[in-house]
Amino acid sequence: MNRILGIDVGATGIKSAIVDLQEGTLITERFKLQTPVSGKPKEMIDVIHQIVEHFDWEGKPIGLGFPAIIKNDISWSASNIHESWIGFKIKNEIEAQTGCSCVVINDADAAGLAELSFGKGKGIKGTMILLTLGTGIGSAIFNDGVLLPNTELGHLKYKDSIAEKYAANSSRKLKDLSWEEYGTELNDVLEHIDFVFSPNLILLGGGISKKFKNFSDYISSGLNVCPAEKFNNAGIIGAALAYKIYGK
Numbered sequence: 001m002n003r004i005l006g007i008d009v010g011a012t013g014i015k016s017a018i019v020d021l022q023e024g025t026l027i028t029e030r031f032k033l034q035t036p037v038s039g040k041p042k043e044m045i046d047v048i049h050q051i052v053e054h055f056d057w058e059g060k061p062i063g064l065g066f067p068a069i070i071k072n073d074i075s076w077s078a079s080n081i082h083e084s085w086i087g088f089k090i091k092n093e094i095e096a097q098t099g100c101s102c103v104v105i106n107d108a109d110a111a112g113l114a115e116l117s118f119g120k121g122k123g124i125k126g127t128m129i130l131l132t133l134g135t136g137i138g139s140a141i142f143n144d145g146v147l148l149p150n151t152e153l154g155h156l157k158y159k160d161s162i163a164e165k166y167a168a169n170s171s172r173k174l175k176d177l178s179w180e181e182y183g184t185e186l187n188d189v190l191e192h193i194d195f196v197f198s199p200n201l202i203l204l205g206g207g208i209s210k211k212f213k214n215f216s217d218y219i220s221s222g223l224n225v226c227p228a229e230k231f232n233n234a235g236i237i238g239a240a241l242a243y244k245i246y247g248k
């Protein structure tokens with residue numbers, strides 16, 4: 001079971017590829033489809049099915065990273081997707097529609113697993129935190145390599161709302177923030193997280209991690225922060241890896 005289809009479901013796009021789990025690399029081109037604007041289960045599962053068909057992957061194992069709290073194979077939150085995902089039997093429904101055996105975990109937890117096994121998190125002792133900066137902010141916390149799932153640090157109370165409303169990449173775009181303004185906002189959030197968890201390392205993932213140099217000057221030098229090595233592919237690789245770890 002060294003080749004699994006990894007699907008990284010986001011609030012704006014659904015990315016996928018077949019992953020070689022020995023190497024932690026994509027062995028096909030990335031295939032990306034838009035997330036349906038409704039964000040509703042039926043429409044989103046239709047897109048997942050199209051992805052399975054694209055890779056001719058019916059009946060084979062798939063790992064999915066999904067932007068919500070996932071507990072006991074049910075999705076329990078819906079920040080940037082339709083509220084009907086709350087209490088939805090996500091694993092059962094995807095398996096019924098695609099005919100594939102699947103494992104679903106939170107998207108940031110998936111990205112964290114990829115970095116831990118194949119990226120900058122390899123061999124890190126103590127606490128490591130990965131934050132994904134995209135439409136929302138996702139988080140994965142590991143202690144000595146063990147995941148504490150569904151931590152949702154993007155939902156920490158911050159200013160008038162929650163952290164992701166200020167420091168996600170979508171807020172930078174929406175408010176047209178300069179790199180200095182964005183970096184300063186993000187730094188505030190990182191300092192708070194650092195104070196609460198005392199991590200040995202904070203990794204930043206999501207597409208914006210490629211642009212880390214643009215805002216790194218505004219991140220306090222006392223924080224051990226760096227971009228994730230697998231950048232935007234961590235979500236796909238980690239989703240596939242989740243099947244290997246948690247699948248039957």
Ligand code: BGC
Nearest residue numbers: 067068069079108136137138
């Ligand atoms: C969701 C998280 C998710 C993150 C990144 C947040 O809004 O609450 O579950 O991991 O976005 O997609």
